[in-house]
Amino acid sequence: MTQISTLDNPNWWRDAIIYQVYPRSYQDSNGDGVGDLNGITERLDYIAGLGVDIVWLSPFFKSPMADFGYDIADYCDVDPLFGTLADFDRLVAKAHGLGLKIMIDQVMSHTAETHPWFVESRASRDNPKSDWYVWADPLPDGNPPNNWLSVFGGSAWQWDTRRKQYYLHNFLVSQPQLNFHNPLVQQAHLDAQRFWLARGVDGVRMDACVFHFHDRQLRSNPPALVRDTSTVTDVNPYGMQAHIYDKTQPENIPFLERLRAQLDEFGAVSIGEISSDDALAQMAEYMAGGNKLHMCYSFNFLTPVFTAHHIRTQVEDFERRVQEGWASWSVGNHDAIRVMTRWGGPDATPALAKLVLAMQLSLKGTPCLYQGDELALHEADVPFELLQDPYGKAFWPEFKGRDGCRTPMPWEADAPHAGFTGGTPWLPVEPSHAAAAVDVQDRDPDSMLNFQRRFIALRRSLPQLTRGEIAFFDAPEPALALRRDLDGEASVLAAFNLSDAPVSFDWPATDGAAQMAVAGLQGSAERGRVTLPPYGAWFGTVPAATGA
Known part of the structure; x- marks a missing residue:
């Protein structure tokens, strides 16, 4: 290949x-x-x-x-x-x-908590890598500094007894967040x-x-x-916040x-x-x-x-x-x-x-x-x-x-x-x-x-599908109809049936199109009407000037 x-x-x-x-x-x-x-x-x-x-x-x-x-x-x-x-x-x-x-x-x-950077960072508040991760003091009542949540559930803050501070983890507790504000x-x-x-x-x-x-x-x-x-x-509360x-x-x-x-x-x-x-x-x-x-x-x-x-x-x-x-x-x-x-x-x-x-x-x-x-x-x-x-x-x-x-x-x-x-x-x-x-x-x-x-x-043989512009046509759900255009090439038309039931619809742009045979996909277009079996698709080409 x-x-x-x-x-x-x-x-x-x-x-x-x-x-x-x-x-x-x-x-x-x-x-x-x-x-x-x-x-x-x-x-x-x-x-x-x-x-x-x-x-x-x-x-x-x-x-x-x-x-x-x-x-x-x-x-x-x-x-x-x-x-x-x-x-x-x-x-x-x-x-x-x-x-x-x-x-x-x-x-x-973020890194693993076993990364040498974090091992050093959590050892004290004044070591060379103490500011390589996101550390914060607790609120007066001992709670984390804010309401940020972890993608994997619960608070995004974990208490560390060595520094007596919280560190940020947007994912697992064992994945501490690096401080990118540090150059x-x-x-x-x-x-x-x-x-x-x-x-x-x-x-x-x-x-x-x-x-x-x-x-x-x-x-x-x-x-x-x-x-x-x-x-x-949808069972994860992370989605309940606006993450700004x-x-x-x-x-x-x-x-x-x-x-x-x-x-x-x-x-x-x-x-x-x-x-x-x-x-x-x-x-x-x-x-x-x-x-x-x-x-x-x-x-x-x-x-x-x-x-x-x-x-x-x-x-x-x-x-x-x-x-x-x-x-x-x-x-x-x-x-x-x-x-x-x-x-x-x-x-x-x-x-x-x-x-x-x-x-x-x-x-x-x-x-x-x-x-x-x-x-x-x-x-x-x-x-x-x-x-x-x-x-x-x-x-x-x-x-x-x-x-x-x-x-x-x-x-x-x-x-x-x-x-x-x-x-x-x-x-x-x-x-x-x-x-x-x-x-x-x-x-x-x-x-x-x-x-x-x-x-x-x-796809490799059709530059329209790699570099061409894309435009969609109105079609009834669950049909998706589109065109790919590239200067100097015929326009490629494609229609897809996204369901397990047959669908047909009028698409005037396909009238007179040259059908492209794609083994494994079934579909037809005749006199501007596209017919697709369940999960069917149809491809065709028209001269670029008449592709609209």
Whole structure:
């Protein structure tokens, strides 16, 4: 599979497709039940064969694993669970040989409590790193300094007996918040990022990048006028606050500019995770001027809402409000219920997965795909006694956490643990996942896996779908109708049925269009009327001058 060319194309990442690998669950090479870097290296040929361009690796750095790598204890080393720096170098070398770019996860806002920085910081109020984290005295009655909440439940403040102060943690108690108002903290992160860029890393995904700075005055958040359920479950009180003081502070802008300047030195790309009350406002701010983040994604497609109106609104609002930015549309990742279950329910068939992929790859922006979605995997059912995610344990039983989307990748249907490991997997392999393993789908030309390979190849052959402008047409719910236009090329028309019932509607623009045959998708357009079967889609082209 030919990857995109980056020569003389500074915006190559706009044509690219990102594929997220969750290292713990991709491939175990040493039989300890946990995926590792060498396992990923073994599977790079498979990833390249999908036709994607960028491999985003969730954290593999040294960590106590309280939040499975998102609690970092050493920013410049590989955790032994995943391998060594030499293993990482081999992974990068093989990836580059296959035309793949490597993107790493930068978790800058907080560390593990075992990080030497925090160990020193909490030891006293006057040591060299005493101001590297967010510390505050209690109120006169002993309560925390304000009402800020943790994403993972409860107060965002934890009492520390050593300093007799509270420290801030926006996530787990064991993930203390760094104080980015201290310039030494910023420089330490720049130094760590340079370490990886010098080893050949091609990009960074900025985890929780809206959390870098906090309000210096520690003002309490007001109640939310509209409860946020896009980034947290509706049983979590975190969504009851308007988070205007504990994140999204203006001081983040110059820091992102410094990050970008360093990335530009190496020709590396960045993508920011934006979880805020008004994600589009933050996206616009964090990408304005072309000197901060390259692209951003929000959680707006990671919710249970699956309607044509919602998708059209999100894209149109982005185009209207984020005029200097570039979107990365994601329908699945390591923090969200798998899209098959979230949007299709327990009985959804691969037809839904094909429809969702075709729609996602037809939107203007850089798609981000999550491992296993190419197999149309459903959310795994992990019993409480095998649950690993602390977020799920805290909110059980109404919210089961994130383990259901993190279970091991199934490679061989008849192998123990579906070929993921020769040991006992850290999370169980879902039986239905084994039946949908890579080796089974490889042999089936109509499988979701082979459909994804074909559609990615189709997208690569149509520059309208990567660089073209986008416009939507009015269509009855649940139909989504759009057009992609690029100077010098025919306009591409596409219609999608987001339901399990047939739909038809009038779309005059399709009259006389040349239909594009897409194996695995069914639909027709005759005399300006589009007919789509359940989860069907239709693609066609018209001369650019008559595409309106």
